[in-house]
Amino acid sequence: MALIVHKYGGTSMGSTERIRNVAKRVAKWARAGHQMVVVPSAMSGETNRLLGLARELAPGSTTSALQREFDMLASTGEQVSVGLLAIALQAEGLGAVSYAGWQVPIRTNNAYTKARIESIDDQKVRADLAAGKVVIITGFQGVDGDGHVTTLGRGGSDTSAVAVAAALKAAECLIYTDVDGVYTTDPRVVPEARRLHTVSFEEMLEMASMGSKVLQIRSVEFAGKYKVPLRVLSSFTPWDIPIEDEARSGTLITFEEDEQMEQAVVSGIAFNRDEAKISILGVPDKPGIAYTILGAVAEANIEVDVIIQNISKDGRTDFSFTVHRNDYARTVDLLKTQVLPSLGTDRIEGDTRICKVSIVGIGMRSHVGIAAKMFRALSEEGINIQMISTSEIKTSVVLDEKYMELAVRALHRAFDLDQPAA
Amino acid sequence: MALIVHKYGGTSMGSTERIRNVAKRVAKWARAGHQMVVVPSAMSGETNRLLGLARELAPGSTTSALQREFDMLASTGEQVSVGLLAIALQAEGLGAVSYAGWQVPIRTNNAYTKARIESIDDQKVRADLAAGKVVIITGFQGVDGDGHVTTLGRGGSDTSAVAVAAALKAAECLIYTDVDGVYTTDPRVVPEARRLHTVSFEEMLEMASMGSKVLQIRSVEFAGKYKVPLRVLSSFTPWDIPIEDEARSGTLITFEEDEQMEQAVVSGIAFNRDEAKISILGVPDKPGIAYTILGAVAEANIEVDVIIQNISKDGRTDFSFTVHRNDYARTVDLLKTQVLPSLGTDRIEGDTRICKVSIVGIGMRSHVGIAAKMFRALSEEGINIQMISTSEIKTSVVLDEKYMELAVRALHRAFDLDQPAA
Known part of the structure; x- marks a missing residue:
């Protein structure tokens, strides 16, 4: 009882x-x-x-x-x-x-x-x-x-x-x-x-x-x-x-x-095609840049998901993030009018035809090479990766949306998810 | 305000x-x-x-x-x-x-x-x-x-x-x-x-x-x-x-x-044809009779409206009351099986084809002859009164239901209700 x-x-x-x-x-x-x-x-x-x-x-x-x-x-x-x-x-x-x-x-x-x-x-x-x-x-x-x-x-x-x-x-x-x-x-x-x-x-x-x-x-x-x-x-x-x-x-x-303990390394594959990506290119690499860009976006009540900033070259870097597709046009407009002028760049790119695919697994914490295995599986299918973001128990990639189903199936197979857990 | x-x-x-x-x-x-x-x-x-x-x-x-x-x-x-x-x-x-x-x-x-x-x-x-x-x-x-x-x-x-x-x-x-x-x-x-x-x-x-x-x-x-x-x-x-x-x-x-003070003696005529009357005849006129009859009815959750008991002759009296028409059959059945045997009578009469018409007016309190005027108006239309019940501000009569509209119109006219109050 x-x-x-x-x-x-x-x-x-x-x-x-x-x-x-x-x-x-x-x-x-x-x-x-x-x-x-x-x-x-x-x-x-x-x-x-x-x-x-x-x-x-x-x-x-x-x-x-x-x-x-x-x-x-x-x-x-x-x-x-x-x-x-x-x-x-x-x-x-x-x-x-x-x-x-x-x-x-x-x-x-x-x-x-x-x-x-x-x-x-x-x-x-x-x-x-x-x-x-x-x-x-x-x-x-x-x-x-x-x-x-x-x-x-x-x-x-x-x-x-x-x-x-x-x-x-x-x-x-x-x-x-x-x-x-x-x-x-x-x-x-x-x-x-x-x-x-x-x-x-x-x-x-x-x-x-x-x-x-x-x-x-x-x-x-x-x-x-x-x-x-x-x-x-x-x-x-x-x-x-x-x-x-x-x-x-x-x-x-x-x-x-x-x-x-007995769980598989990767438990599941999550995905969506609700997002759009936006990149601002040639941003001066100095303190406060991320806040300048995302502060304005947050103030407009736009939710941001993946955020990526790569190492800089020649004092300039590229800054990318994803938002919900419904917010894409509003975000680009906002950046062009309110943010870019103060950044000293007008190079903004975006794409709404993307998808996000993630492998999720608490076992990833203690296993190396999981991300590499993910990237190899995608590569073997000829799928180009546009963005990568990782956390302790998740690795996400942003892809052209036409590859979504193919990527999900390839990853599901690569991580033996169709087999009962050991 | x-x-x-x-x-x-x-x-x-x-x-x-x-x-x-x-x-x-x-x-x-x-x-x-x-x-x-x-x-x-x-x-x-x-x-x-x-x-x-x-x-x-x-x-x-x-x-x-x-x-x-x-x-x-x-x-x-x-x-x-x-x-x-x-x-x-x-x-x-x-x-x-x-x-x-x-x-x-x-x-x-x-x-x-x-x-x-x-x-x-x-x-x-x-x-x-x-x-x-x-x-x-x-x-x-x-x-x-x-x-x-x-x-x-x-x-x-x-x-x-x-x-x-x-x-x-x-x-x-x-x-x-x-x-x-x-x-x-x-x-x-x-x-x-x-x-x-x-x-x-x-x-x-x-x-x-x-x-x-x-x-x-x-x-x-x-x-x-x-x-x-x-x-x-x-x-x-x-x-x-x-x-x-x-x-x-x-x-x-x-x-x-x-x-x-300036109100008319009678303010309005109320009526309904929702009721049925039941009479028990030749009831011994002794204490507790009303309770014997209506106690059983109340216990069955049947609501009683008009109740009339006239003076007795030779130690026996007639006891009448009205209930909602929907409760009529159940009430008669209840009385026959549970009440009449102990009363020493089997004479019960009832009628569902009745109506009740009432004159209502707070002015009646201080005016004599109002009831008499009501009865005369009904008599002039040839309407027979079956039961009468009075209170301080209301006099009700039970009639054959076919007379209802005729009675209401006659009373409305008799008490000058179509004229604005003085």
Whole structure:
């Protein structure tokens, strides 16, 4: 018997029929003797419907007072879900009680529409669990110090579930989702892609930030900070599969170094084609240059990903970085008008037809030659590398976007990811 | 400049277009210098949609734990409304803030789905009003002593608005609704029916209980208890009519005896055909009989309206009462099986084809002969009276339902209700 947190996405909560299935699955776990806490998202489409109404009434503007009202509005979607799930569980014959974030309470700061959780009071929840009830808590939301409702931003229910699991020191937090786990790479690109039984928290962070979209990145950070064992698994398996099978399915995100000993050197290949690269050539190599360029970009709220500055020749260097494709034109325009004049160069180049491909693996830390193996595999396919960036557990290359699938498949094969881990 | 409470029904909140109109109307009052508090209902159809989902998941059962979840669910409808209205008001350029019942807080007892308001904290609301903001508060709901969300039952938003007005000692509570006021009788039956400029609180209570459906009866009781000046007016007038005209429109429900001095003796004719009559004949006239009969009926949760017991002859009497038509068969069955055997009679009669017609007027208190005038008017039309029941400000008769319209028209004319009050 353990304390378990389940999180269900909007698709799983999309109709009374599906909610009934969630209730049956939760009931199975409760009847096996576990103390159950459930964090459901809003019914699919509901948050968009509500914010759509708000946008009709106030197109464009975004004051804090307005965002407070957006949160008042959007938070109702999850309140509907917890009420319905509690009703469905009671209809299954279980004791169940639902709480909105403010009732727990889940305390956040007052950054409406993107609040951060500060603390969770576990008193009520523990009392209900001790009384044998399933406790259902709204995802995505909390309450600030002045009693205003806040929301955590898109995908925030993952973070809520992990935070609740951390506060209750749950044995495991199970995230039921549309996919059945974390893969070595996207199976649509590499059919041989293999589901990972375990993945380290750091690798998961790199995967998530590469757009794997399995989990909201903040929830992974949270899980890492509080060492919450996190499992990603499918919500599409029948609710009545044996609980032992379900408990072993999906991908477990671990924090124990021990468990990673037997991991492969490289765990997965991440990729995206959302970015564009920009290079400023012939920049004088003197202190403050990086700040001059990226300070202006950051001030315009443009997010920068890869940043590369090579050694200088003749007192001049080339400075390159990538931004989201949607920000490309705005960034180039900004640099031309506000930055280049003060740098003494007008040489700016850019390309939106690029992709970024990364090998991710906690094993890279202690293995030399991994990057070299990556570059050789790409070279053997005749793929030219435009930019390289490395970290302790990731090596990323920027390529012409037409090579993306070819590169991903070559790397997946080169690192033996289609073979089960030793 | 005064503190004014506006209440808008679900139809007024039915779309973003209509919500925008509500915002414009409220803005007009705020810009005229009034401190504004607004209590909107859920968007029309929303409460039914939510409870429909709940009923799909839990058909039939009604434990307190389940009703708690119904309230969790149903209360979201009003939270959506206050959020959207605050957004619309901000888009109009006004400061506006919304509160759910628990945030004010509006404290209630813990009778889920039919809670009673116990107290309202006015501190936050007053602070916001002092800061020049329009304050928008959810109708229909509150929070109990343990922090659980409660709802007040159908039509509860009227009661919320009146309670908020009482707590804030508002100058007036304006209830915007589908009709433009309280009439001497239903204009669909009597085309000459006249809108009353004022009506006393007691008369309004009698009208409401007769199914006039203009206001939830509890809200009128509340207004009477706390002497809240209440105005019923149309939400269909254009939002930009002059505020002086709007402030005088509709019907004002008053509590001052003075204002009623010039009232007509009879203010209106109420009627319904929702009831059925039941008579038990030859009942032994001894203590406890009424309790024996009606105690059993009450225990079965059947509501009784008119009750008549005439003087006895030879130690036996006849006992009659009316119930809702939907409860007729169940009531007769109950009496036959559980009550009659112990009464020493098997003579029970009933009729579902009846109507009840009442004259209502606070002036009746001090005028004799009003009932006689009523009976004469009915007699002149050849209408036979089956039952008579009187109170200080109401005289009701039960008739064959086929005479209903004829009786209403005859009485409307007999009491000069088509003429403006002197």
